Amino acid sequence: MLSEEDILAAVRRSLGAAGADPTAFPADGARITRHLLVDGEIVRSVETREERPGFHPGSRDLSDRPEYDDLDGYAIPAPADPGNPSTLLLVRRGTVDPRPCVCANGRRQCARCEGAGDLKCPPYVPCGGCEGRLCCLSCEGTGKPALKAADRPQGETATRVRCRECGAEDAACEKCRGAGRKKCGVCRGSGTRPCPVCKREGTIAHDYCEGTGRYVRWTEGVVDRRPVVDAFEETSSLPARAFAWTRESDGWEHIDTAHEIPDMDAGIAAFLKPRLGFHDGEVGRRVRVRHLSLARVTHDDHPHRVYVVVPGQVTPRVVAVRSPRRTLQLALLALLVLVATFTAARLVS
Numbered sequence: 001m002l003s004e005e006d007i008l009a010a011v012r013r014s015l016g017a018a019g020a021d022p023t024a025f026p027a028d029g030a031r032i033t034r035h036l037l038v039d040g041e042i043v044r045s046v047e048t049r050e051e052r053p054g055f056h057p058g059s060r061d062l063s064d065r066p067e068y069d070d071l072d073g074y075a076i077p078a079p080a081d082p083g084n085p086s087t088l089l090l091v092r093r094g095t096v097d098p099r100p101c102v103c104a105n106g107r108r109q110c111a112r113c114e115g116a117g118d119l120k121c122p123p124y125v126p127c128g129g130c131e132g133r134l135c136c137l138s139c140e141g142t143g144k145p146a147l148k149a150a151d152r153p154q155g156e157t158a159t160r161v162r163c164r165e166c167g168a169e170d171a172a173c174e175k176c177r178g179a180g181r182k183k184c185g186v187c188r189g190s191g192t193r194p195c196p197v198c199k200r201e202g203t204i205a206h207d208y209c210e211g212t213g214r215y216v217r218w219t220e221g222v223v224d225r226r227p228v229v230d231a232f233e234e235t236s237s238l239p240a241r242a243f244a245w246t247r248e249s250d251g252w253e254h255i256d257t258a259h260e261i262p263d264m265d266a267g268i269a270a271f272l273k274p275r276l277g278f279h280d281g282e283v284g285r286r287v288r289v290r291h292l293s294l295a296r297v298t299h300d301d302h303p304h305r306v307y308v309v310v311p312g313q314v315t316p317r318v319v320a321v322r323s324p325r326r327t328l329q330l331a332l333l334a335l336l337v338l339v340a341t342f343t344a345a346r347l348v349s
Contacts, residue, residue: 002311004032007295011307014318029300037242038271039233040255040289045082046281047225051092054220058212059098067093071221078284082258083227090221098216103206106213110204113195117202121187128182129158129175136178138168225283230275236267242294242308245319251311252290261287 002010008025017024049071068074068090076088109115127135135141137150143165152160160170163178172178183189194200205211235242246252255261255268264272268291276287295309310317 001034001293002295002309002316006316007032007297007309010309010316010318011297014307014320025299026301031298033237033296035238035242035294035296036236036267036271036291037238037246037294038235038268038289038291039243040287041229041231042275043082043286043288044228044230044279044282045079045225045284046228046279047223047283048281049221049223052220052222054091054216054218056216057208057210058214058216060216062091062096062216062218065089065091067091068221069093071223074221074223076223076283079225082284082286083229085227086225088223090223092219092221095219096216097218098214101206101209101213101215103209103213104203106206106209106211107203108206110195110198110202112197113202115202117195117198117200118192119195121184121191121193123184123187123189123191124181125184127173127176127180130173130180133180135173135176135180136163136165136168137171138163139166139171139178141165141178141180228279232275234271238294238296238308245308246292246294246310249292249310249317250313251316252292255287255289255291258284258286265291267291267293 004027008027008030012021012024015024051071066074066088069092071090071092074090079086110117113119134150134153137152137160138145140146140150145166145168149168149171159174161172161174161177162169163172165172165178168178173180176182187193195202198204206213209215233240233243261272261276268289271291272287272289292311294311297307297309298305299307304322306321308319308321310319
């Protein structure tokens with residue numbers, strides 16, 4: 001931490017004077033306050049444990065998984081890096097239960113065709129031209145001519161041809177020739193079509209065992225670890241832009257530890273201790289923090305300026321900003337100019 005003499009010397013040098021020249025920026029009238037900048041993150045590894053049913057269709061070798069008797073009591077080392085998520089799958093001892101499935105060797109009857117392999121299909125469908133209505137003006141598709149032929153439907157422009165059923169000329173639909181129907185294009189008049197689900201096999205693979213005819217059940221323990229990050233950037237009594245003043249500073253002090261922080265400075269402790277409490281399920285943490293102590297200097301001979309001294313490895317850096325008093329003066333001046341401009345505009349109009 002810079003001494004008060006080092007701070008005053010840095011301000012003098014920033015004003016173009018020698019650092020040891022007390023007349024340039026005398027100690028009398030100078031007021032120095034110290035302000036801490038702290039930023040960083042605390043990464044915690046938070047663990048949850050749960051049991052759930054395990055299931056696998058077919059055969060499954062679980063010998064590579066650790067076994068446990070009491071999930072809460074199963075010991076796992078702390079994570080090497082709390083920032084890395086992880087999931088550990090365990091097997092409760094004595095719960096692995098391989099069984100044959102109730103299906104027939106991995107197959108079950110097709111529900112769509114009820115095991116037949118085929119579906120019923122109408123062998124004939126209505127004609128696409130006449131849709132089965134007035135397929136023949138003479139016999140209506142029966143093959144027996146009526147005493148009086150029907151009239152053409154109003155507005156009909158399609159050509160009528162010789163009926164294949166009754167032989168009447170210019171009476172039948174040209175597409176079906178008086179039949180009023182045609183063979184189904186799927187079953188071609190057979191009355192049955194292949195089942196689209198089982199492809200005529202009558203059976204399909206059993207979903208539960210995925211066609212294997214067996215399955216394995218067990219009780220699974222799941223230990224899940226996820227990082228929870230608490231990132232922060234705080235300063236004591238300085239504006240947030242103070243961090244921008246320190247971008248080029250090499251005077252930051254760093255803390256990087258997974259353990260308790262020894263010999264913590266009181267100012268740092270005031271920032272960190274409220275954040276260092278234990279979280280439910282916490283199994284590890286890493287604290288990465290950097291901190292820097294700045295000096296804020298005001299002087300009776302420089303009422304319009306505030307000097308912020310930023311420590312560095314070689315020499316401090318000084319940032320000069322307007323004092324709150326000067327900022328207020330400029331704001332009032334801008335307000336007066338605005339009022340005068342508005343008043344002049346009203347007088348002219």
